[in-house]
Amino acid sequence: MATRKLHCVWPVPADIDIAQSVDAQPITSIAEAAGILLSELSPYGSTRAKVKLSVLKRLEGCPNGKYVVVAGMNPTPLGEGKSTTTIGLAQALGAHLHRRCFACIRQPSQGPTFGIKGGAAGGGYSQVIPMEDFNLHGTGDIHAITAANNLLAAALDTRIFHERTQDDAALYRRLTDELKTFTPIMQKRLDKLGIRKTDPKSLTEEERVCFARLDVDPGTISWRRVTDVNDRFLRDIEIGMGKAEKGISRRTGFDISVASEVMAILALVDDLADMRQRLGAIQVAKSKTGASVTAEDVGCAGAMAVLMKDAVEPTLMQTLEGTPVLVHAGPFGNIAHGNSSVVADRIALKLAGADGFVLTEAGFGADMGCEKFFNIKCRTSGLKPDAAVLVATVRALKYHGGVEPKDAAKENADALRAGLSNLVRHIQNIRKFGVPVVVALNRFSTDTEAELALVKELATQEGDAADVVVTDHWSKGGAGAVGLAQALIRVTETAPSNFQLLYPSNASLKEKIETVCREIYGAAGVEYLNDTEEKLADFEKMGYGDFPVCMAKTQYSFSHNPELRGAPTGFTVPIRDVRVNCGAKFVFPLLGDISTMPGLPTRPAYYNIDIDCETGRIVGLS
Incomplete structure (x- = not known):
């Protein structure tokens, strides 16, 4: 692969200054070195390009590379550097050890970018560039998701409006006027109803009513609008208040775009046809007789697929090296399944070849993104991981041991030992899937040798980590992760993975929920609130019992309570609600108080971001 040599300086400059100091190579050069044909690229400027899915057909018989998931401990206010580690390790493998290596990462949401977290391009000398393009619009995939999601929301409310304001004859006439045969979209609705006719004039009166009226029960509508901004004032709103809507109003709300089922679908599909089918299967409500109402019934699944046709292709970018x-794709790890796309991983695995590596990052802590990587993404794709890299820091471990962020730089063996319970449980959890674990211990200048030694000792002895490697890739780029890369190569060659799922698909939905709560979170029990048990039983009757579960909970703790640090035990997990994502094909339990629309803090990141109007240079983005 064509790589470049970094010239690292100390103190390490701001992320954006480092990123802007490096001239990105033409994306065609990156593609050529990676084995992608120019005919398989759709460039967006000179530094980004969509990769056509036809590359998979060309490489169909090629062996896969080593498949490695990068996960982390429960995140803290201090930051652990998981994205930075993914990029630094990719640079070490590709630019320093000359292995074919691809990093597969999520498209960041603008919510966190302008909110409390900032961007997700990595940091220091381990970044994706151009980081401005990566952190902001990218190639527009999230905008396409937003448009497709909101088209469905508008179509559903519009259909309810027209059904309430027209009689049967007028409604059917306006739906089919001037049609000699039903459109393919309409034919799907007829097929569902068991009506085998193609001429609109041939339907009986009863068939016309069944076709034209979805008869949606407004109280069952589950589909919400989305926007890619943290906006707390859209969480609970009332729509239809204008005079033209004739009093047809209802309460609803917005989610952040990356929480949309459309995003989850994008991350799990195999190809365009699979995406089209899954979009049509999205359940938006129930009828007054209890029948499922889907995007296909509403009639806009095809239009949604048209909006998403370019989004189904991954975007090729490059690291600093x-x-x-x-x-x-970019589903959140706490309110969705938290992993980049299956198709990106498949393409990378074929391009990497037998001796190469694919590093795919899982969102938030390993109890969230990594558990869902195994139980949802790998279950769906059939791909089997060869190893896991688990990212930790000494100061984050001390935080989980009870130390406040302001004191985390001080040496404190007792707090470190207590906080190591968090790391050890994550290692043990990953080992339950039969996957070997290498711990990447990101070094900070305040870490002492005694602290680093203690982490190595307990992570290997109590957690059964295959290796623990101290890394410096933030300050040194790929050179600072060479030891980690060598350990990963050694582990994949000498400690083969025996990957297994945590629960079988034919287990009951309650068994799946309780298995994750017990085996991954360390819970003593589960409490089903409201009507959640009845809903789960209904899901199974409707044929969704073989779906995996995608738990929505806080990322800050193994438990549902963000205040419980370390590795808590003895708690009971409350299941507040359960939903089903029929297109993404998972059941979605909500644990405790979890919001699908984040808010902005008192001092959001956008206070730091501006543009030099003379040069067009972006400043303050992190």
Whole structure:
């Protein structure tokens, strides 16, 4: 692969200054070195390009590379550097050890970018570039998701409006006027109803009513509008208040775009046809007789697929050292399944070849993104991981041991030992899936040798980690992660993975929920609130019992309570609500108080971001 040599300086400059100091290689050069044909690229400027899914057909018989998931401990206010580690390790493998290596990461949401977290391009000398393009609009995939999601929301409310304001004859006439045969979209609705006719004039009166009226029960509508901004004032709103809507109003709300089922679908599909089918299967409500109402019934699944036709292709970018990165999809790890796309991983695995590596990052802590990587993403794709890299820091471990952020730089063996319970449980959890674990211990200048030694000792002895490696890739780029890369190569060659799922698909939905709560979170029990048990039983009767579960909970703790640090035990997990994502094909339990629309803090990141109007240079983005 065509790589470039970094010239690292100390103190390490701001992320954006480092990113803007490096001239990105033409994306065609990155593609050529990665084995992608120019005919398989759709460039967006000179530094980004969509990769056509036809590359998979060309490489169909090629062996896969080593498949490695990068996960982390429960995140803290201090930051652990998981994205930075993913990029630094990719640079070490590709630019320093000359292995074919691809990093597969998610497209960041603008919510966190302008909110409390900032961007997700990595940091220091381990970044994706151009970081401005990566952190902001990318190639527009999230905008496409927003448009497709909101088209469905508008179509549903419009259909309810027209059904309430027209009689049967007028409604059917306006739906089919001037049609000699039903459209393919309409034919799907007829097929569902068991009506085998193609001429609109041939339907009986009863068939016309069944076709034209979805008869939606407004109280069952589950589909919400989305926007890619943290906006707390859209969480609970009332729509239809204008005079033209004739009093047809209802309460609803907005979610953040990356929480949309459309995003989850994008991350799990195999190809365009699979995406089209899954979009049509989205359940938006029930009829007054209890029948499922889907996007296909509403009639806009085809239009949604048209909006998403380019979004189904991954985006090729590069690291600071010129190694390839595939950016695709961005579901949150706490309110969705938290992983980049299956198609990006498949493409990377074929391009990497038998001796190469694919690093795919899982969102938030390993109890969230990594558990869902195994139980949802790998279950769906059939791909089997060869190893896991688990990212930790000494100061984050001390935080989980009870130390406040302001004191985390001080040496404190007792707090470190207590906080190591968090790391050890994550290692043990990953080992339950039969996957070997290498711990990446990100070094900070305040870490002492005694602290680093203690982490190594307990992570290997109590957690059964295959290795623990101290890394410096933030300040040194790929050179600072060479030891980690060598350990990963050694582990994949000498400690083969025996990957297994945590629960079988034919287990009951309650068994799946309780298995995750017990085996991954360390819970003593589960409490089903409201009507959640009845809903789960209904899901099974409707044929969704073989779906995996995608738990929505806080990322800050193993438990549902963000205040419980370390590795808590003895708690009971409250299941507040359960939903089903029929297109993404998972059941979605909500644990405790979890919001699908984040808010902004008192001092959001946008206070730091501006543009130099003379040069067009972006400043303050992190």
